[in-house]
Amino acid sequence: xNLDPAGITLNGGKGLAKQLYLALRQxxxxxxxxxxxxxxTSRNLALALQVSRNTVVRAYDQLYAEGIINxxxxxxxxxxxxxxxxxxxxxxxxxxxxxxxxxxxxxLRGYDTRRRMSDGPARAFxxxxxxxxxxPNEIWGRLHSQFWRHAPLAQMGYGDAAGSVRxxxxxxxxxxxxxxxxxxxxxxxxxxxxxHGIALCAQLLLDAGDKVAIENPCYPSAAAALTVAGAQLxxxxxxxxxxxxxxxxxHADCRMAYxxxxxxxxxxxxxxxxxxxxxLAWAERHNTxxxxxxxxxxxxxxxxxxxxxxxxxxxxxxxxxxxxxKIAFPGLRLGYLVLPPKLMPxxxxxxxxxxxHLPAADQAVMAEFIAAGHFQRHIRRMRRxxxxxxxxxxxxxxxLFGQQLPLPKVAAGLxxxxxxxxxxxxxxxxxKALAVxxxxxxxxxxCLPGQNLNPLHRAGxxxxxxxxxxxxxxxxxxxxxxxxx
Amino acid sequence: xNLDPAGITLNGGKGLAKQLYLALRQxxxxxxxxxxxxxxTSRNLALALQVSRNTVVRAYDQLYAEGIINxxxxxxxxxxxxxxxxxxxxxxxxxxxxxxxxxxxxxLRGYDTRRRMSDGPARAFxxxxxxxxxxPNEIWGRLHSQFWRHAPLAQMGYGDAAGSVRxxxxxxxxxxxxxxxxxxxxxxxxxxxxxHGIALCAQLLLDAGDKVAIENPCYPSAAAALTVAGAQLxxxxxxxxxxxxxxxxxHADCRMAYxxxxxxxxxxxxxxxxxxxxxLAWAERHNTxxxxxxxxxxxxxxxxxxxxxxxxxxxxxxxxxxxxxKIAFPGLRLGYLVLPPKLMPxxxxxxxxxxxHLPAADQAVMAEFIAAGHFQRHIRRMRRxxxxxxxxxxxxxxxLFGQQLPLPKVAAGLxxxxxxxxxxxxxxxxxKALAVxxxxxxxxxxCLPGQNLNPLHRAGxxxxxxxxxxxxxxxxxxxxxxxxx
Numbered sequence: 001x002n003l004d005p006a007g008i009t010l011n012g013g014k015g016l017a018k019q020l021y022l023a024l025r026q027x028x029x030x031x032x033x034x035x036x037x038x039x040x041t042s043r044n045l046a047l048a049l050q051v052s053r054n055t056v057v058r059a060y061d062q063l064y065a066e067g068i069i070n071x072x073x074x075x076x077x078x079x080x081x082x083x084x085x086x087x088x089x090x091x092x093x094x095x096x097x098x099x100x101x102x103x104x105x106x107x108l109r110g111y112d113t114r115r116r117m118s119d120g121p122a123r124a125f126x127x128x129x130x131x132x133x134x135x136p137n138e139i140w141g142r143l144h145s146q147f148w149r150h151a152p153l154a155q156m157g158y159g160d161a162a163g164s165v166r167x168x169x170x171x172x173x174x175x176x177x178x179x180x181x182x183x184x185x186x187x188x189x190x191x192x193x194x195x196h197g198i199a200l201c202a203q204l205l206l207d208a209g210d211k212v213a214i215e216n217p218c219y220p221s222a223a224a225a226l227t228v229a230g231a232q233l234x235x236x237x238x239x240x241x242x243x244x245x246x247x248x249x250x251h252a253d254c255r256m257a258y259x260x261x262x263x264x265x266x267x268x269x270x271x272x273x274x275x276x277x278x279x280l281a282w283a284e285r286h287n288t289x290x291x292x293x294x295x296x297x298x299x300x301x302x303x304x305x306x307x308x309x310x311x312x313x314x315x316x317x318x319x320x321x322x323x324x325x326k327i328a329f330p331g332l333r334l335g336y337l338v339l340p341p342k343l344m345p346x347x348x349x350x351x352x353x354x355x356x357h358l359p360a361a362d363q364a365v366m367a368e369f370i371a372a373g374h375f376q377r378h379i380r381r382m383r384r385x386x387x388x389x390x391x392x393x394x395x396x397x398x399x400l401f402g403q404q405l406p407l408p409k410v411a412a413g414l415x416x417x418x419x420x421x422x423x424x425x426x427x428x429x430x431x432k433a434l435a436v437x438x439x440x441x442x443x444x445x446x447c448l449p450g451q452n453l454n455p456l457h458r459a460g461x462x463x464x465x466x467x468x469x470x471x472x473x474x475x476x477x478x479x480x481x482x483x484x485x
Numbered sequence: 486x487n488l489d490p491a492g493i494t495l496n497g498g499k500g501l502a503k504q505l506y507l508a509l510r511q512x513x514x515x516x517x518x519x520x521x522x523x524x525x526t527s528r529n530l531a532l533a534l535q536v537s538r539n540t541v542v543r544a545y546d547q548l549y550a551e552g553i554i555n556x557x558x559x560x561x562x563x564x565x566x567x568x569x570x571x572x573x574x575x576x577x578x579x580x581x582x583x584x585x586x587x588x589x590x591x592x593l594r595g596y597d598t599r600r601r602m603s604d605g606p607a608r609a610f611x612x613x614x615x616x617x618x619x620x621p622n623e624i625w626g627r628l629h630s631q632f633w634r635h636a637p638l639a640q641m642g643y644g645d646a647a648g649s650v651r652x653x654x655x656x657x658x659x660x661x662x663x664x665x666x667x668x669x670x671x672x673x674x675x676x677x678x679x680x681h682g683i684a685l686c687a688q689l690l691l692d693a694g695d696k697v698a699i700e701n702p703c704y705p706s707a708a709a710a711l712t713v714a715g716a717q718l719x720x721x722x723x724x725x726x727x728x729x730x731x732x733x734x735x736h737a738d739c740r741m742a743y744x745x746x747x748x749x750x751x752x753x754x755x756x757x758x759x760x761x762x763x764x765l766a767w768a769e770r771h772n773t774x775x776x777x778x779x780x781x782x783x784x785x786x787x788x789x790x791x792x793x794x795x796x797x798x799x800x801x802x803x804x805x806x807x808x809x810x811k812i813a814f815p816g817l818r819l820g821y822l823v824l825p826p827k828l829m830p831x832x833x834x835x836x837x838x839x840x841x842h843l844p845a846a847d848q849a850v851m852a853e854f855i856a857a858g859h860f861q862r863h864i865r866r867m868r869r870x871x872x873x874x875x876x877x878x879x880x881x882x883x884x885l886f887g888q889q890l891p892l893p894k895v896a897a898g899l900x901x902x903x904x905x906x907x908x909x910x911x912x913x914x915x916x917k918a919l920a921v922x923x924x925x926x927x928x929x930x931x932c933l934p935g936q937n938l939n940p941l942h943r944a945g946x947x948x949x950x951x952x953x954x955x956x957x958x959x960x961x962x963x964x965x966x967x968x969x970x
Binding site: 027105108128141148157191204205272289304330333342345349350353354356357 | 584585587588596613617618626630633634638640641643644677678680681684690691692695709710713740757758772774789815817827831835837841843844845846
């Protein structure tokens with residue numbers, strides 16, 4: 001392509017050569033690097049621009065010196081030097097200088113981000129997904145439609161870091177009625193989900209090297225979020241009543257504890273009331289924060305739900321993490337934190353220099369979904385469906401594997417786990433399941449190495465039962481029958 | 486309210502007193518703390534439960550010891566001990582123990598989160614907001630509707646940390662065509678906006694104490710995000726060609742530089758091509774990262790846009806920050822990062838332990854908005870409108886204040902700034918404007934104290950002209966006329 005000098009204007013007076021050099025360089029560099037640009041001869045350009053040939057020669061010399069143009073005798077002057085100088089992406093990697101390794105980059109090196117078993121459409125027995133096939137898309141779509149139809153200019157600008165006032169009020173009312181957790185809307189911050197809430201608390205409250213007590217086995221993503229914020233994890237073993245708080249007594253210097261008391265992830269036990277009070281007492285003695293991750297607290301099938309730690313908390317040290325991921329759908333990316341009031345200003349400041357807040361529309365639509373009663377109806381629907389799916393698993397499993405691999409009772413939540421005799425058996429059963437398209441998580445995957453652990457949890461299987469319907473569950477078990485027996 | 490012992494079942498055998506104690510405690514703690522619960526006498530409860538009176542007495546003793554019940558002679562035994570023990574939120578603050586101050590909490594202490602001038606509906610001359618009153622809500626709402634109507638189960642689960650593949654492909658195509666920036670979709674990560682992208686890069690790449698070169702005056706939120714990630718800011722003065730790169734030469738040990746080259750925030754100058762190449766050369770010499778914040782790069786009114794630093798980058802050190810906030814609307818919370826390929830795995834790992842990814846629906850709707858051509862039409866509409874609003878400001882300002890306070894030419898972006906003679910004059914003009922409901926930002930607000938600064942930028946006014954229509958601009962100027970003259 002020939003360079004077109006039209007449009008190059010030079011201001012008479014000083015520095016014509018420099019002006020021309022800059023104008024030419026700008027044009028060349030702004031051209032996609034797939035083009036080879038042919039420049040006019042210095043004589044022709046001088047004529048076209050009404051400047052001396054010397055001016056053009058000086059400009060060309062400078063461009064040549066910088067490698068932006070190449071001279072080719074007899075063929076004219078070409079600017080493909082730059083095209084050659086800006087490497088294609090793969091060359092960029094090999095030409096890259098030794099990258100500065102911040103401590104964060106070093107910490108992240110161990111994390112495997114390749115495609116995981118749990119990517120792709122939902123299938124039995126994936127962990128962590130609710131029955132989102134039952135989500136009322138039509139209602140949700142209609143609410144979105146209504147939101148946009150009313151031209152909500154006031155909600156389209158930058159908003160409040162703590163989130164929509166209306167949504168926070170509705171969440172406060174919901175928590176009081178459904179979980180016995182009494183808090184002011186001003187204590188609530190809208191987040192992008194449970195993990196986001198955990199990461200924010202970790203970022204806010206932990207210094208490098210701070211000890212954090214955590215259940216072992218535990219939720220790996222939370223362990224990761226705490227670790228990249230600098231935590232040194234102290235794993236505490238579990239029994240049928242949850243985290244073994246007697247072991248906590250040996251640790252007087254934890255900055256924080258992270259627990260999943262409603263329904264332990266991944267084992268499935270519930271932290272008993274006695275243990276809750278012991279945990280709170282321990283935290284009180286040592287001035288320790290507690291992150292209470294109530295990710296599936298709405299799913300209780302038997303017995304009355306226990307009061308959340310946050311409701312039993314006397315001293316403003318429990319940070320309550322909630323999410324809509326397990327009631328609505330994970331791709332929504334909406335949840336909330338209930339904080340001790342004294343922490344809210346700092347967390348607002350932190351959000352204000354990051355993601356700021358969640359999308360206004362999603363917050364408004366969720367608020368309306370709650371206010372119009374759809375949310376409560378949907379929770380009941382989800383609870384019924386999850387119970388039915390639990391029952392389908394129990395009923396179909398018993399005749400097939402009930403003898404050798406009895407399932408525990410499931411009073412709450414969206415998953416269960418069962419112990420196995422050995423790591424070898426665990427590996428074998430998981431691999432055979434995957435080979436027939438059934439996703440089962442090995443319990444050992446959730447165990448922190450070298451930390452206190454109940455021998456019962458060294459090897460086992462974790463199964464989520466809520467993510468697919470009863471027919472899919474039964475089909476999956478038939479496949480397992482083929483694969484395992 | 487009387488405690489109803491119905492439903493308390495005790496398993497015969499050992500530990501009846503303990504079982505009873507636990508059952509009573511569970512009931513009491515699960516009751517909203519507004520109720521005073523009257524317990525039966527030990528004699529009556531023993532009869533009702535068919536256990537020995539001693540069993541009940543032991544259970545009551547334990548509850549009393551824990552402060553869960555209070556005995557009142559002659560009035561029966563009440564469990565309002567707990568209600569008193571769980572303080573109301575305000576009491577929680579005063580009873581709170583000395584809070585552990587993490588370094589993050591200490592760093593955040595200086596940040597003011599009270600209501601700011603820029604909260605509330607858009608008004609002249611707020612900075613940072615585009616003409617979002619022109620956003621095609623009906624089209625956007627229709628696209629949302631369509632998304633939900635097609636029951637997109639595959640998009641409702643947990644998604645890819647880098648974001649929607651389709652959206653990333655469309656952004657890559659857009660950047661190539663509109664900004665001359667050639668990159669692979671795999672280099673693009675979807676974020677919650679420019680500031681989120683900046684915060685992620687800072688979190689990923691900075692260690693405590695790392696020096697970061699930044700324009701002075703600068704974008705305060707970016708300065709904050711860099712600082713909380715540990716940066717020590719090195720302010721570099723500006724002139725009419727942008728950041729004065731000659732000053733950079735004095736700094737050989739910066740880990741990173743943060744710049745707004747298309748249209749400096751808040752001064753408004755464009756980083757010249759010569760300066761861009763000098764900046765890149767300096768970064769190359771010292772193995773320094775560059776965050777290029779191209780927050781309003783689509784708004785160019787005169788001349789050809791200069792190639793982004795990311796397009797000129799030879800060595801994979803520029804992190805390009807883009808956002809939809811200034812084209813669509815700020816409340817959308819959607820943007821993107823273009824990264825050197827080698828950084829993508831680490832950033833994916835970091836997102837995977839935080840907010841995970843942006844809502845699937847918003848990404849899908851934006852992708853369709855782009856693919857169907859609405860985005861390009863809207864950019865043109867926004868460019869026209871912003872140019873018209875710029876002109877309205879220029880035309881109306883000149884006769885009123887043009888003598889004393891001449892406005893600069895505005896070749897790009899959504900705001901401008903003008904210098905003032907003194908801090909006193911700045912304070913006076915800003916206050917008088919605010920008193921008549923006109924928002925003008927004092928330039929000194931954006932200056933880093935004690936850092937290198939062009940004397941021209943010590944005091945001044947920064948005005949955003951895109952956020953409200955021409956009539957509002959003219960009205961605002963008439964108010965200013967009253968207030969200032």
